[in-house]
Structure formats: structure tokens, C-alpha cells
Amino acid sequence: MAFFLLLLLLLLFLLSSLTPHSDATISMRIGVNLGQLGDNIPAPARSIELIRRLRAKAVKIYDANATVLSAVSGTGLRVSVMLPNELIPSISSNQSLADAWISSQILPFYPKARIRYLLVGNEILSNYSLSNSTWPQLVPAMVNLKRSLRSHSIHNIKIGTTLAMDALNVSFPPSAGSFRADIDQSVIVPLLRFLKSTNSFYFVDIYPYFAWASNPSFIDLDYALFEGKPSKYYTDPGSGLLYTNLFEQQLDAVFAAMTRLGFGGVPIFIAETGWPNGGDLDQIGANIFNAATYNRNLVRRLSQKPPIGTPSRPGMVIPAMIFALYNENMKGGPGTERHWGLLYPNGTGVYPVDLTGRTPESAYPPLPAATNNAPYKGKIWCVLDEEKKGVDEKAVAAALTYACGQGNGTCDAIGKGRECFRPNTVAAHANYAFNSYWQQFRTTGGTCFFGGLAVQTAKDPSYGSCKFPA
């Protein structure tokens, strides 16, 4: 069995090295995702300038924003644009809508903007509320868009869609990788057939950080950061292949899943990867040291000549887009969500990084030491961010009302005459209510965010007879 698998992998490797992708992509391995979910980030022209300064070769956006496409025109950067999830059903059922979208969103900028990838939807197979309305429409929409491009004789824009790792049901050991049963025949097979016949890529968002952070006692941090010692390497019992890092292990799980369906020759494009440079107190391993280490090692590895590939696809070119250009302060969810940036919104690097991968580690200045690589042990409270007090009283009042409307007895203690009533200010009451809310809901996914008004603290905010739960 193992011999057969090895033979199969060898065959696939030979086949994959014959596919026509390598030449087209070898000069552009590393790009950056330009997310714009911040109220303080620079205009597109400045963002494009900053991307070029990082020596990225490509940029990916989450729409087909005209200002961005104008700004990127003539720069030589390759561009990946996205068709929003909501448009998939109508575009799949109506060719003239597909034509209209291409005409209005792409043609005005192409070819001056070097648009090379059109991604149809973002991680739609992770959103089960789209299972009836959108999943079955994905490939038909891709077909219609391809037809529109061909009608304009455009042949160098590849069409794909981004998928998260949760498209897989099994990802460990990597040789056992397989897709979820609810999508494998209905969506994935037609998708892979389309990608194969159009010489496109399987675009995957891959985050070793999440795999490690959800299981830090089982997975070695250094292995997740491409710094694993040989004693921490992993040998896949199914294939006999040796893994030196978590990234390639996850990637090979995807390759194995595709191979299982008969499409092992479709190449992979990393649509997103990265590591958070900060986060909440209770989030492990999100810091500048780890983020810099991961991203620098990633780009060095992916930029090697000749290409390294993965253990199951040795020598294969793996293009990648790092997530993201900026820390984006308007993203909801836990604190890490707002800390994926290579840059602060003012354009200053969170840490230096050369996206050509040519700078050796020794040429970078020292990094701040990591302080949160082990789980946080102490108590944590969720309070109103000091900096937001008095800044946005209306928003604080609205958040207070929201918090008090959730859970059981959330705001009893700030009621008139009760122990936390005084000081009787919106800010003091919000301080109490945010924490009371969060303590009830944190284990079920409730976050300490409130639109950016709340922060975690290790300092007990209780005073007098007013006790804050923890």
C-alpha cells in the first residue's frame, strides 16, 4: 500500500512538473492581501506604494474596487480581484449579468492593471447558511465569468475561489486528507474539474497559527514557525514522508484530498496565510516575534530557487499572498483579528520584512521577545478602553444598552441604589456591563470588543463593594 502510494506520488510529481504553471508564476511568488476594514488606513494609492516598498510582487483585494485598480495600474504588480459572495447566485443563472460585471469591473482597468486572478466568493464553503443558495451556484458562476472573459479574448485571468482548511474533513495525518462528505461530490469535484480544464489553481487560506493555537500542547510552536528541531519533525505513517513544518503538513493534506478525488495535479495557490502580531490577553502566541518569524521564514522558503514545494509535491512552485497589509481595527471577533498586519495603519512596519525572501535573518534587527507563548493563567476582565472614554459617548451608551440586553441579570448591579450604581456615569456603567456580559458569554464565543470600545485587562476593576465577576 505504502509502495503504491509512493509510486502514485512520484507519478503525480512527474505530471505536475510538466504542467504549464511554473513559468507563469515563478517570478511572482509572494504578494499581499489588502484588506480595508479599518477606519484609519491610507488611501489606495498610498497602500499600493507601501506594498511595492515591501517588495511584494502581487496584491489581492476583496472586491474589484475601482480606486484600487486605478492605483495599481501601470505598477507591474499582479492583481487578484474578488467577486462578492452575494453575486454568485445571479451571475450563475444569467450570462448577461456575468458579462455586465466583467464589462463594468474588469474591462475599464485591464490590461493596465495586471489582473491575473478573479476569485469567485470568499470561503463560501465555510458558511453553511449559503449551502442551498450559493454552493451549487459556485461553479456555474465561474463558468459564466470564464465565458465572458473569453468573449473579450482575455486568456490570462485565471478564475478560482478561496477555500479555508475546513473544506477538509480529515487533515491529519496529511496523507489521510479528505474533503467533507457534504461537499466532495456536489461542489469540489466540479470545482476541481473546472480548475484543471482552465489551468487554474486551488486557492486556499491556510493558517498554521489557528491549528497550533487550538492545540498548543500537542503541536510544537517552533514546528509551526518553520523553526522546528529535527526531533520535532513529523513522519506521516501513511506516506512515510518527513515534515519539517506545519504549513507543508497542512498543504499536503489538501493535496491528498484532491488526489483522493482524482485531481492531484491541480496546483495550489495560498490565497491567505500569516500570523497575528498581537491579540487579547487570553490569546496564546500572538506577538511580533512569532509573526515576524513566521512570515520571514515563509517567504524565504517559498522563494527558494529551485523551488522546494512540499514533501508530496517536491519542486512545485507555491505562490502565496500574505494576510495582511495592515492591522485592521474594524474587524470583529477576538483581538487577533485586528492584528494580522505587516504594517500599522500609519504605514510604519510592525516589524521589518523583505517579501523577496532574500534578506537573511541575521540582517534584521533583533525582535522584541515573545511574552505570551504559554497560556495566560491569571484572571481577566473586560472593560471600557480608557482611550475611548469621552471620545464616543453615543457609541458607549449604545454598547451599554446592548450588553445589558444580553444574558441573565447582566446589569443588575448597576441598577439604582445597587452596589455598582455609583459613579452614575455611562462610562462607569459600561465598564461594569462589558465585563458582566463577557464573563457570561466568553466560553460560547462572546468577544470583548464592542466595536472597539472594550479591552481585556489583568487588573481587577472592582472598587468598594462593587465586585466585577471574573
Ligand SMILES: *[C@@H]1O[C@H](CO)[C@@H](O)[C@H](O)[C@H]1NC(C)=O
Ligand atoms: C474603494 O475603496 C476606497 C478606499 O478604501 C473607498 O473609499 C471606496 O468607497 C471604495 N469604493 C467602493 C465602490 O466600494
Ligand SMILES: *[C@@H]1O[C@H](CO)[C@@H](O)[C@H](O)[C@H]1NC(C)=O
Ligand atoms: C438577466 O439579466 C439581464 C440584465 O439585468 C435582464 O435584463 C434579464 O431579464 C435577465 N435574464 C433572466 C433570465 O433573468
Ligand SMILES: *[C@@H]1O[C@H](CO)[C@@H](O)[C@H](O)[C@H]1NC(C)=O
Ligand atoms: C454567511 O452568509 C450570510 C448570508 O450572506 C451572511 O449574512 C453571514 O454574515 C455569513 N457568515 C459569516 C460568518 O461570514
Ligand SMILES: *[C@@H]1O[C@H](CO)[C@@H](O)[C@H](O)[C@H]1NC(C)=O
Ligand atoms: C437547505 O435545504 C434543505 C432541504 O430543503 C433544508 O433542510 C435546509 O434547512 C436548508 N438549509 C439552509 C441553510 O437553508
Ligand SMILES: *[C@@H]1O[C@H](CO)[C@@H](O)[C@H](O)[C@H]1NC(C)=O
Ligand atoms: C468525516 O470522516 C468520518 C470518518 O471517515 C466520517 O464518519 C464522517 O461522516 C465524515 N464527516 C464529514 C462531514 O465528511
Ligand SMILES: *[C@@H]1O[C@H](CO)[C@@H](O)[C@H](O)[C@H]1NC(C)=O
Ligand atoms: C505608527 O503607529 C505605531 C503604532 O501605533 C506607533 O508605534 C508608531 O510610532 C507610529 N509611527 C509613526 C511614524 O507615527
Ligand SMILES: *[C@@H]1O[C@H](CO)[C@@H](O)[C@H](O)[C@H]1NC(C)=O
Ligand atoms: C439564562 O438563564 C436561562 C434559564 O435559567 C439559561 O437557560 C441560560 O443559559 C442563561 N443564559 C446565560 C447567558 O447564562
